[in-house]
Amino acid sequence: MNDDMQKQWYVLKALTGQEQKAQRQIVAQARTNGLCEYFDIPEEPTKDEVLNDFNVAVPTERVVETKDGKKRTITRKVCPGYVLVRMALYADEAHKKLNEDLWQFIQRIPGIMGFLGGTSKKPRPITDAEAEGMLRRQSAEEAKKPRLKVNFNIGETVCVNEGPFMNFNGTIEQIDPDSGRLQISVSIFGRSAPVTLEYWQVRRITDNPKGV
Numbered sequence: 001m002n003d004d005m006q007k008q009w010y011v012l013k014a015l016t017g018q019e020q021k022a023q024r025q026i027v028a029q030a031r032t033n034g035l036c037e038y039f040d041i042p043e044e045p046t047k048d049e050v051l052n053d054f055n056v057a058v059p060t061e062r063v064v065e066t067k068d069g070k071k072r073t074i075t076r077k078v079c080p081g082y083v084l085v086r087m088a089l090y091a092d093e094a095h096k097k098l099n100e101d102l103w104q105f106i107q108r109i110p111g112i113m114g115f116l117g118g119t120s121k122k123p124r125p126i127t128d129a130e131a132e133g134m135l136r137r138q139s140a141e142e143a144k145k146p147r148l149k150v151n152f153n154i155g156e157t158v159c160v161n162e163g164p165f166m167n168f169n170g171t172i173e174q175i176d177p178d179s180g181r182l183q184i185s186v187s188i189f190g191r192s193a194p195v196t197l198e199y200w201q202v203r204r205i206t207d208n209p210k211g212v
Contacts, residue, residue: 006088007040008125009055011116011189016081018111019058023083025109026056038088038102052135055086059134061163078164079193082116084131089123098122117189126189133164158184158202165195169205 014022030036036043040055052058059078085106091097098121106112118124152158152172160168170184173194183196 006090006093007038007086008089009084009086009128009131010089010123010125012083012085012106013113013116014081014083015111015113019077019081019083022109022111023051023056023058025111026083026085026106027051027054029105029109033105035102035105038099040086055084057084057135058082059084059164061136076196078134079188079195081193083112084134086131089125095122116191124189130189136164152182152199152204157205158182159205160184160186160195160197160201161203162201163197165197170195170202 012022026039027041030039030041031043031045042054059082060075061078062073062075087102089099089102089106091099107114114120115123117126152175154172154175156172158170158172160166160170165186168186170186172182172184174183176182180199181196182199182202183194184202185192186195187193
């Protein structure tokens with residue numbers, strides 16, 4: 001398989017909390033089963049290798065949070081429950097014939113529950129631009145932007161103005177005043193997905209002055 005043009009990005013649904021485990025399994029088992037050529041995975045492991053560099057990625061970002069009056073920089077998942085993988089899933093450019101070996105390989109990865117998008121027998125890839133948006137990292141300096149002390153209510157509609165989901169609209173489902181975080185529901189590739197954001201990463205769309 002020499003044609004890199006056949007490799008495209010796919011979103012895999014993973015058990016929450018097992019994203020990195022599934023990521024490691026994909027890389028390790030691709031090497032064991034001689035399937036590296038269908039991914040961007042080098043055949044030989046190296047010391048201190050970063051799996052995200054192989055386009056088997058768990059999107060994360062670095063943010064600064066305030067807890068007990070102290071600031072700390074943490075790394076957190078951008079989309080809990082998802083793993084992004086670039087691979088040659090189809091054996092033809094028309095996407096009519098699945099690569100059966102690769103299809104079965106993905107189905108057997110522990111913690112992976114299937115594909116996001118398309119059908120159970122014909123997964124739909126995402127574009128390079130969509131993948132790039134999800135993989136974009138936030139530097140520690142960018143994360144130190146001051147938080148806005150804005151009141152919000154559950155059920156309000158907000159617009160994301162920072163991070164990989166910039167300009168996405170979402171509905172607030174949970175509010176944590178102590179950590180300064182909101183959980184909002186956004187539509188990703190036609191599916192509703194929960195995303196956790198800081199107060200300052202969203203702006204109000206609906207007018208609801210009685211917030212938290």
